[in-house]
Amino acid sequence: MSSKIIQSLSIFAVPLLVSCAWAQDVRSSLESESGSLRVETVADGLSSPWGAVFLPDGSMLVTERSGTLRRISAEGEISSPIQGTPEVVARGQGGLLDVALDPQFDQNRLVYFTFSEARGEGAGTSAGRGRLNEDATAIENFEVIFRQEPAVSGGNHFGSRLAFSPDGHLFVTMGDRFDHMQEAQNISNHLGKLVRISPDGSIPQDNPFVGRDGADEIWSYGHRNVQGAAIHPDTGELWIAELGPRGGDEVNIPKSGENYGWPLVSPGRHYSGEPIPDPSTRPELAGAIYSWNPVISPSGIAFVTSDAFPDWRGDLLLAGLSSQAIVRLDLEGQRAVGEERFDMGARIRDVLFGPDGQLYALTDGEGGAVIRISRQEG
Numbered sequence: 001m002s003s004k005i006i007q008s009l010s011i012f013a014v015p016l017l018v019s020c021a022w023a024q025d026v027r028s029s030l031e032s033e034s035g036s037l038r039v040e041t042v043a044d045g046l047s048s049p050w051g052a053v054f055l056p057d058g059s060m061l062v063t064e065r066s067g068t069l070r071r072i073s074a075e076g077e078i079s080s081p082i083q084g085t086p087e088v089v090a091r092g093q094g095g096l097l098d099v100a101l102d103p104q105f106d107q108n109r110l111v112y113f114t115f116s117e118a119r120g121e122g123a124g125t126s127a128g129r130g131r132l133n134e135d136a137t138a139i140e141n142f143e144v145i146f147r148q149e150p151a152v153s154g155g156n157h158f159g160s161r162l163a164f165s166p167d168g169h170l171f172v173t174m175g176d177r178f179d180h181m182q183e184a185q186n187i188s189n190h191l192g193k194l195v196r197i198s199p200d201g202s203i204p205q206d207n208p209f210v211g212r213d214g215a216d217e218i219w220s221y222g223h224r225n226v227q228g229a230a231i232h233p234d235t236g237e238l239w240i241a242e243l244g245p246r247g248g249d250e251v252n253i254p255k256s257g258e259n260y261g262w263p264l265v266s267p268g269r270h271y272s273g274e275p276i277p278d279p280s281t282r283p284e285l286a287g288a289i290y291s292w293n294p295v296i297s298p299s300g301i302a303f304v305t306s307d308a309f310p311d312w313r314g315d316l317l318l319a320g321l322s323s324q325a326i327v328r329l330d331l332e333g334q335r336a337v338g339e340e341r342f343d344m345g346a347r348i349r350d351v352l353f354g355p356d357g358q359l360y361a362l363t364d365g366e367g368g369a370v371i372r373i374s375r376q377e378g
Contacts, residue, residue, distance in 0.1 A: 026346050026363065026371055034311055034340075036376040042360070043076040044369035049362040050349055051098035051114075051161075051300070052370070055136070056106060058355055062362070062370065063113070065095030071136050072370060084130060084139035089116045089123045092155020100162040102129070102199060110199075111139060114160040114172060122151035124190075125158045125174045129199070145201030146172055146217065148190040154179050161229035161300065166236040169196050169204055171219065173226035173240060181263045184222050188214040192262060193221045194240065194254050208257030222260040222285065228301035228318060241301050241318055244268040245276070247293035251301075251316070253334060258286040267291045290329060290336040297321035300350030300362075304328075308357040308375060319348040321364060326351060326373075 026039060048065040055061060058074040067088040071079040088096050094116030102110035109132045117126040130142030157175030164170055176184045176192035184192025187209055195217040196207055209215035228241030240252050248268025252260055265285060266276040279287050299319040304312040316329040316336075324347055330338035347364035354360050359373040 026344050026369070038374050038376045040372045040374075041076075042370040042372050043072045043078050044367065045078070046070070046362075046368040046370070048095070048365055049368040049370070050096065051100075052350055052352055052360070052362055053099050053101055053111075054352070054354055055101070059136070060354075060360075060370065061099050061111065061132075063096045063099050065097070066090045067096045067115075069096065069099070069113075069139070076370075079136070082132075082137060082139060084142055086113065086115055086117065086126070086128055086142060086144070089118045089155075094123060094155055094158050097125075097158065097160050098162045100164065103164050103168060109133075112162055112170070112199075114158075114162055116155075116158045117144070117147065117151075119147070119151035122153050123155075123158075124148035124151040124177075125160045125172070127160075127162065127170075127172045127197075127201075145199075146195065146197055148174055149214065150189055150191075152177050152180055152191070157225040159226050161227060161240075163229040163231055163238055164199075165196075165231060165238065168199065170199055171196055171229060171238055173229050173242075174223070175225035176223070176262065178225075181224070184224065184262045185259070185264065187212065187218055187221055190214075190217065192223045193217075194219045194223060194226065194238075219256060220254040220258050220260060220286075222258075222262045222264070223254075224262040224266075227299040230301045230303055230316070233303050233305050234314070239301065239303075239316065241298035243297055244291070244293075244295055245270050246273070247295060248276075249292040249295045249298055250288035251290045251298075251318075251329065251336070252286070252288050255286065260288075261285040267293050268295070289334055296323040296325065296327055296341075298327070299348070299364075300352070302351045302353060304353070306353050306357040306359075309359070317351050317359070319351045319361060320344075321347045321349065324348065326359075326361060 051063045060072045069082040069085045097114045100112045112129045125148040127146040128144040130139035156178035159174040161173045172195045196219040203216045226242040246269045248266040265279045304315045318327040326342040328340040329336045349364040350362040363369045
């Protein structure tokens, strides 16, 4: 499927509000305070695309939550399903989720995935890896390298993103599995945790809870549902975005061994309307660097390093689901000093930058698309 230009767009910052529309098409015209942008559809007709990563040749691997992995060429041609991916539980929010390349992909061609895996009568988030064959038609020798324990019932809050740290360790984000939120405070299991492992699944000996039953992999805890993760390009620190309940979406910089408070505290409320103590009532718990109320429903995130967007360099972009937006946080160090919201008219699942320096995004749901956003010349 060849690339097709929707229209030249001007993207603008809108006030802090959440759109309630569930449109499937990216907006055809928007205004911008920072200049016009062009939005193109690279490929469409995807089934709930969730994660994406660029290959060295400029093509892209895209996961579909139903369990399919596809390769999309730079020209927008969508491959047949790539064989060898794991079996997934594609119900609720589960399925084939994130995808990432090994830092040494040029040498080993290893590709990593997160997915919801059936185990017994329940399911849990798992991470695995396999080798992409030379013609990119199959994942070979796939192996699971991490399993969230315990596997529980329900189809929500699996997380899950992957991020490699500069020292070569792999972070895997997860959720509390929704009906088990209290377990986010229990460091003898993986529910509501961020884990840090070696690429082969072994345990780094400097993890904060090594030697405690069920906790060897845990890096931080007290998380609700982390669907965004990215490494800061200057500091090498991991930043995450997690979805709150009714209010209380957060951006955090998770530190080793820290408790991020869920469900003891939150800027939001439970879906029932029951209040949750504000984070200010528990100063001993780690706090967010930024939060939203009402929510934006953040999913994938990316730091801006591209020269194609000089005004945004160093800022953080977030994919917004219920907000149908791409959100830019204007950063000064670890402090957000402003926010710009780009109303896209469609749920945005992931954001990433391509080898051409342009911004790419995945729209969510059936008929999902890969879109490219670039500065409009003239």
